[in-house]
Amino acid sequence: MKVLVTGAAGFIGMNVARRLLERGDEVVGIDNLNDYYAVSLKNDRLAELNRIGGDAFAFHKVDFADYDALNGALGSLDFDGTVHLGAQAGVRYSIDNPHAYVQSNLVGHLNMLEFARNRRSAHLVYASSSSVYGGNSNLPFSVDDRVDRPLSLYAATKKSDELMSEAYANLYRLPLTGLRFFTVYGPWGRPDMALWIFTKAILEGRPIAVFNHGNMQRDFTYIDDIVTGVVACLDNPPPDDGLVKAGGSILPHRLYNIGNHRSEQLGHMIDLIEQACGMKAIRDPQPMQDGDVPATYADIAAIQRDLGFEPTTSIADGIPRFVDWYRNYHRL
Numbered sequence: 001m002k003v004l005v006t007g008a009a010g011f012i013g014m015n016v017a018r019r020l021l022e023r024g025d026e027v028v029g030i031d032n033l034n035d036y037y038a039v040s041l042k043n044d045r046l047a048e049l050n051r052i053g054g055d056a057f058a059f060h061k062v063d064f065a066d067y068d069a070l071n072g073a074l075g076s077l078d079f080d081g082t083v084h085l086g087a088q089a090g091v092r093y094s095i096d097n098p099h100a101y102v103q104s105n106l107v108g109h110l111n112m113l114e115f116a117r118n119r120r121s122a123h124l125v126y127a128s129s130s131s132v133y134g135g136n137s138n139l140p141f142s143v144d145d146r147v148d149r150p151l152s153l154y155a156a157t158k159k160s161d162e163l164m165s166e167a168y169a170n171l172y173r174l175p176l177t178g179l180r181f182f183t184v185y186g187p188w189g190r191p192d193m194a195l196w197i198f199t200k201a202i203l204e205g206r207p208i209a210v211f212n213h214g215n216m217q218r219d220f221t222y223i224d225d226i227v228t229g230v231v232a233c234l235d236n237p238p239p240d241d242g243l244v245k246a247g248g249s250i251l252p253h254r255l256y257n258i259g260n261h262r263s264e265q266l267g268h269m270i271d272l273i274e275q276a277c278g279m280k281a282i283r284d285p286q287p288m289q290d291g292d293v294p295a296t297y298a299d300i301a302a303i304q305r306d307l308g309f310e311p312t313t314s315i316a317d318g319i320p321r322f323v324d325w326y327r328n329y330h331r332l
């Protein structure tokens with residue numbers, strides 16, 4: 001199978017590309033290597049993919065928000081499937097940098113839909129986000145809940161991606177699967193996310209900002225579980241049979257929550273980092289941040305039913321694995 005992975009130098013993209021290479025697929029990765037966080041980390045991820053994949057991995061540095069550049073980079077290549085994980089991520093950054101989200105997440109998403117349509121890609125799996133649930137207080141969040149009250153521009157772009165995809169499934173019968181990820185963590189993770197920020201600060205003896213005075217809950221999902229779910233989706237395109245799909249579409253378009261189905265207190269997560277680091281955190285309670293949501297919790301019944309997805313990694317197992325990787329990577 002030949003798979004196009006966008007955001008291949010990113011956290012989830014790299015891990016998906018690695019799993020595909022390990023099972024013998026050919027992977028073409030694209031990424032613009034933007035400097036939202038350390039470009040060196042993105043290059044190190046690509047080096048790892050080159051080491052694992054050899055000739056089965058090809059990489060092109062390209063901005064998929066530039067349609068001509070995208071077509072220029074990929075020439076006349078055809079793919080058996082696309083996993084579209086490239087995006088401008090992060091809720092807080094969208095407050096000061098709204099245009100980055102429109103470019104990568106709206107223009108970029110449309111370009112990937114057009115690209116898939118024109119190349120007759122068999123199936124496009126794309127990243128949405130649990131942030132589409134906004135301040136929904138019905139826990140756990142279900143793909144059947146209303147999601148038209150975003151709290152951040154990031155969430156609004158992800159919901160828009162789902163709407164554009166629905167239109168393309170209707171107009172072109174393009175098989176599409178949208179995945180609402182819930183706080184993904186693990187080795188090769190993102191420096192802008194709480195687990196990385198807390199681990200770094202604790203190891204350096206600096207205080208950590210604990211938002212909403214610690215009254216936050218997150219459904220933390222370990223990267224290997226996420227990758228298993230993404231690959232299961234890639235291998236199982238939604239049929240064009242007129243039946244109602246997960247998320248409510250009668251077109252070949254499914255929407256799944258992909259989480260751990262456990263909502264953990266932020267304080268418990270910090271306890272586990274402290275244990276893994278062998279050091280105490282200096283906790284600095286702070287108010288809630290704009291655009292943030294107090295709790296996330298995934299109802300994963302749809303993806304369990306359709307694809308047999310079962311997350312297997314608790315945060316008690318996953319957090320020490322991240323801290324070990326973090327120390328090795330930084331030679332600490």
Ligand SMILES: NC(=O)c1ccc[n+]([C@@H]2O[C@H](COP(=O)([O-])OP(=O)(O)OC[C@H]3O[C@@H](n4cnc5c(N)ncnc54)[C@H](O)[C@@H]3O)[C@@H](O)[C@H]2O)c1
Binds near residue numbers: 009010087128129182
């Ligand atoms: N990690 C999470 O907890 C989480 C949660 C919800 C949703 N998501 C979504 O999952 C996807 C992957 O997230 P991630 O954690 O790997 O983020 P990431 O930032 O590590 O990876 C995204 C990659 O996309 C690339 N990119 C951005 N804009 C681009 C463009 N215009 N052209 C080419 N490449 C571009 C970036 O350089 C980056 O390497 C994103 O769509 C994100 O919104 C992630």
